[in-house]
Amino acid sequence: MARDQLQVLNALDGAKTQLYHFTTILIAGMGFFTDAYDLFCISLVTKLLGRIYYYRPRSLDPGSLPPNVAAAVNGVAFCGTLSGQLFFGWLGDKMGRKHVYGVTLMLMVVFSLASGLSFGHTPRGVMATLCFFRFWLGFAIGGDYPLSATIMSEYANKKTRGAFIAAVFAMQGFGILTGGIVTLIVSSVFRALFDTPAYQRQENPTASTPAEADYVWRIILMFGALPALITFYWRMKMPETARYTALVSKNTKQAASDMSKVLQVEIVEDIEKVEDFTGGKEFGLFSREFLLRHGMHLLGTAMCWFVLDIAYYSQNLFQKDIFTAINWIPKARTMSALEEVFRIARAQTLIALCGTVPGYWFTVGLIDVVGRFRIQLVGFLMMTAFMLGLAFPYHHWTTPGNHIGFVVMYAFTFFFANFGPNSTTFIVPAEIFPARLRSTCHGISAAAGKAGAIVGSFGFLYAAQNRDKTKTDHGYPPGIGIRNALFLLAGFDFLGVIFTLLVPETKGKSLEQLTGESNGDVETGSGTQTVPV
Template structure:
């Protein structure tokens, strides 16, 4: 234990895994379940929106969104998420984690419902309203990233902290999976009760008027898990590390954690006062001291998350286009609109089951054994390999769908058993308590900047140079094979920047940040962290 460690913090570090740990995982994790459902469910219904609102009566083909509208609908929530991560990350350090934790959830519930209530007969009005509410939905989702990660890291013991934080994030995989399942159920129900032969076909040909309810139900379902969690979030006490180290209220920290841990803890007011008076590490974010001690760490966490999300979100949001291009999903002209939703949902569900969900839980199981650094480096490496493996023999995969789906699923497996989990975990561990939420928010926002590039750029870059697509209004891009190759290069860059990220396995948060050390010890600790990698214990 570090010299002068507060008893309440040491009690948290050495606490055995118990009921409150699992409660915290579920409460924080349900937010991420909702986050993933809301962010990725839009990819299930964008083609349906195109068929409903952008049908051209002069064309015999199903309607399709203009590329700028498709980009906006897919990417606007990510813009809101970026803003929310920065704002709520900062607010979590200023006002406390708990005080703003419920606000993000309320915003998610309200905007999920409002997204499905974008009623109008005018396509521009519907899309504008939908984008407006999805921006604010993303704003609430953004706040959940730094707050959930910071709360879980500050509640956890040092032995299994990585697994607990990763378990919170792993709920994202279930959100993606349930999104696909909900779309399967809703589309199946509508197909059963309103079979194709009984459709009152309108001017949109294969798109029945009832299809307008399908996308609304799918989007609005995201409000349910968030609403179910709100009460329990409000009952959680503020974390002891914020109360003691930031708010300087040792008595309240001891009282809160005594109830949580079921032990008697001493308030240690004098030790907290001595901590405030004697420690010189109360530097701010925009100071030389922070740049010297944590500047490279922040650059590493932000850049790796940025690279990861370019590849991850472009692959996830537009997997329907990738599957269509290799012929795994039938052409739109051969299906009704609801059948198309069903096929897209089936593909997403299969990928989630085979690659996305298992990858998250491999990280949960192994992160405290082999370390964050090794998992992140390995994940980026295999993502690079599989992206090149998809891109180079692309024409071969068009004739061998099973092999393509396997390779594609492996990119998601190693994203989640890799940087998609570790980029979330590490920023919640290596920065001081008073800046932890802010720095996590900055790192996460960098990731969402990458996601925005991925979501907007992928649509343009992946378009082939075929005349038929140019005639349909799509600008010529570099084509899907070259786009996949470019994503492989970006993953390789992420692997290089991983070298800036320290290993945090098995250490208390105060050991990592030097918050319980004197100046000389802090300097030594910072140097050790910069050099730390994956040496065995």
């Protein structure tokens, strides 16, 4: 038998879009802005790190990091993120969303600054301290995923909930774009000051790198602390979500008081309804009840995120190598270190501007019209198609005159990732699990995604090396080549299509209806099943 919805939850579900929604989007979204900036800016400066600390004048690529160092520098933050998603996701359900939210932000500020201050007497020492600080930066970033998604879903009304959560996640696109813009500005300033005419006229411009170039990557990494620091005060002012206060803490009086102020309406507390509403029975994550109700949901959200991030983060991390392969970025031996940073940032900024950012905002505009399921399914299918379109005629794309076509196709893979599973895999886990397990389950799903990112950063960065070399510059055996890496990524994208079938549509339904907390009916990938409570 269906139970009456608590009045405070009814008020949230039916609330008109108003200022507090946009305030919450901005506060939670700035965390994601910072997350994206911190995670992706490292790919803009890895070539510069190679020039400064691992320069080899006789190498075909004199500024590349050794594969093991490149994988560590690019991937260690993802290891920290995975740990943070699991830990802070669990903590968000135990202590409340608000109490943990400020902690993650301050950790991001501290370790963004520390990353730029990495020290050591040898190149190995600098890289080791950089990896250490970026691990803990990733740990803090990991906490932002489940907490931001959960807070926004629990604040939103059911009509536009998808758009609000998507808008929080869309700030990631602006973070990536800002990373490119900041790198362009910093590298331009240092080029003007230190790439002197005499230096530029050298026969081999890579023969030396200005000592001041060491400040470039440090400034870029440290800039990530600024948006997080600006947002901290407003995060601390946010009240706890009413759903956590009412359904987990069982304090409907406080929930009604908090939301009355936020929504500016009078809400009556429902003290006598709380136990009846929750059924007086609370199953745990490892219980049979959870497995029956949400086991397939968790498998679907986790695996979709896993296969997506293998492809998505691999594309981001080795796109500079792809641009070099198609001659969109000149060979390293023809450029100074600062010019190379500038050109890499320009290329990645263009991809973000044309493919990444528009994809996010198409999702914001259409997700509550088209639905999560269709957007995710079509996104995975189109990513598969465009990857195959890049891989099959790869040698055609790398010939002179066809480079622009390659870049356009490549940008479309990012567009359909973001107008597709990169957004929906973040949204759906914040909607389909019970309030007392919502942050934990979102953290598990997100951690599965970061496991995919680790596979991408540690595996594909190495695998995409040019297999035509009999031996790489660092003495490692050659990889499978970029073309074959693209085929593999297409395969992972298609797996996402299959796992999407396990995830239910959530459009237009209240959170309690989706989780079965209000009536015992649980949404499944193929319909609704009734589970006794």
